[in-house]
């Protein structure tokens with residue numbers, strides 16, 4: 001009787017110890033499964049978005065070319081068609097560049113890529129590009145500077161990469177502004193060793209839980225307003241990779257949905273010698 005009871009007690013203890021382990025295993029398994037499903041969903045959404053972004057301009061260019069080929073058009077109409085085709089090919093090039101740049105992700109800057117970059121002229125170049133690309137009126141994007149010395153900050157880095165990062169931030173500010181675009185850009189260089197760029201919009205805003213996630217590759221916030229806007233979820237990932245490669249950091253702030261957002265980039269900088 002004693003032996004039988006000891007056996008049962010032993011089994012009971014083993015059962016009590018194993019039960020939480022099995023439950024923990026099931027919970028962990030479910031968590032990983034859900035994560036994997038979400039990742040797959042993001043990949044699918046990304047493939048759909050990229051396919052759409054590649055197909056649409058090509059289809060449009062093809063249509064215009066066919067029209068030019070098959071009809072006699074006056075000079076005015078032809079010039080209008082050329083303009084649309086150039087815009088479409090810019091859009092195509094932009095998507096391809098985004099995908100290629102995202103692929104470079106965590107690679108380090110090569111020594112030969114490093115050159116002093118004048119941040120002020122780079123930002124003003126990106127402002128012109130954004131205004132033209134989105135057909136914005138002059139007042140839609142304002143620009144301010146707060147510089148300790150009268151000289152613009154210089155960054156030791158890759159100009160193309162930095163241009164892509166700043167353009168992505170400006171593009172997003174416009175894209176997620178809704179019908180009325182009011183974007184403020186501020187360049188600050190009051191600390192000798194650091195330059196700060198702020199891009200503030202009055203748009204759809206970001207929920208507090210999404211503020212960090214939006215920098216992940218393929219991630220797109222799921223609120224109704226942002227899902228209506230087309231995108232691949234690569235822009236902010238590129239911004240973060242570029243800024244990190246230059247030894248800086250980037251973060252987003254927003255009082256909440258519908259209340260605008262501010263993106264701040266901090267980069268190690270120096271004054272021109």
Ligand code: ADP
Nearest residue numbers: 172173176214220221226231232233234235236
């Ligand atoms: P995409 O714009 O192609 O979706 P991004 O990586 O540039 O990809 O942005 C990721 C997500 O972050 C966007 O889908 C959007 O939900 C959110 N986001 C980015 N910029 C802003 C902004 N200025 N205002 C509100 N939401 C933004």
